[in-house]
Amino acid sequence: xxxxxxxxxxxxxxxxxxxxxxxxxxxxxxxxxxxxxxxxxxxxxxxxxxxxxxxxxxxxxxxxxxxxxxxxxxxxxxxxxxxxxxxxxxxxxxxxxxxxxxxxxxxxxxxxxxxxxxxxxxxxxxxxxxxxxxxxxxxxxxxxxxxxxxxxxxxxxxxxxxxxxxxxxxxxxxxxxxxxxxxxxxxxxxxxxxxxxxxxxxxxxxxxxxxxxxxxxxxxxxxxxxxxxxxxxxxxxxxxxxxxxxxxxxxxxxxxxx
Numbered sequence: 001x002x003x004x005x006x007x008x009x010x011x012x013x014x015x016x017x018x019x020x021x022x023x024x025x026x027x028x029x030x031x032x033x034x035x036x037x038x039x040x041x042x043x044x045x046x047x048x049x050x051x052x053x054x055x056x057x058x059x060x061x062x063x064x065x066x067x068x069x070x071x072x073x074x075x076x077x078x079x080x081x082x083x084x085x086x087x088x089x090x091x092x093x094x095x096x097x098x099x100x101x102x103x104x105x106x107x108x109x110x111x112x113x114x115x116x117x118x119x120x121x122x123x124x125x126x127x128x129x130x131x132x133x134x135x136x137x138x139x140x141x142x143x144x145x146x147x148x149x150x151x152x153x154x155x156x157x158x159x160x161x162x163x164x165x166x167x168x169x170x171x172x173x174x175x176x177x178x179x180x181x182x183x184x185x186x187x188x189x190x191x192x193x194x195x196x197x198x199x200x201x202x203x204x205x206x207x208x209x210x211x212x213x214x215x216x217x218x219x220x221x222x223x224x225x226x227x228x229x230x231x232x233x234x235x236x237x238x239x240x241x242x243x244x245x246x247x248x249x250x251x252x253x254x255x256x257x258x
Contacts, residue, residue: 023052092212
């Protein structure tokens with residue numbers, strides 16, 4: 001039986017050892033020699049109701065143990081640690097045209113430093129993912145951490161303030177992706193991610209490499225559609241988002257094909 005793990009005021013290595021103990025022991029027995037590689041992709045989510053819940057940072061799949069350490073659930077890609085060589089079968093996304101509203105919004109809403117860091121992925125995301133859903137109307141897109149606190153300084157947070165669902169987009173900087181940050185800074189990043197889940201938001205994590213090439217970009221669009229379906233309804237009185245005609249046709253086609 002593993003000890004109950006609660007969130008501390010300050011994360012320490014001792015606490016991390018306790019939080020990851022069931023997963024570490026499982027990996028040592030089932031994936032000997034690969035446990036450190038797999039653990040580098042995993043986040044501790046919670047230990048509630050007698051269950052330890054962990055999530056893969058890239059695939060977002062989950063693995064669950066009971067308080068005794070017995071495996072309850074392991075998603076198909078929850079422990080994925082080997083990825084195909086990048087660029088082997090990928091096609092660069094066409095970037096020779098962007099809707100004029102995109103650069104206007106970035107100039108108006110995004111600070112200079114963040115714009116310099118995330119401009120490329122922002123433009124692709126707005127052109128190919130969010131733009132078609134919003135008819136390229138970005139007037140309700142807000143920049144900033146929508147919850148209490150400030151989130152990670154290495155991320156850019158964007159969310160539609162009048163959308164009918166609680167959804168936000170987290171653009172992750174290289175400092176986090178490549179682990180060029182301190183342990184405390186990475187823990188702040190993980191804590192800010194968990195906060196969205198606790199508050200009922202769907203948080204979509206975006207990194208440059210998942211937007212610059214196909215088929216990753218198409219996968220991102222599919223993931224967004226699933227997130228929208230799962231997200232809680234916004235209850236604010238000023239919710240007035242309307243999907244574009246193209247998006248409605250796409251949704252109708254999907255439903256007719258089921």
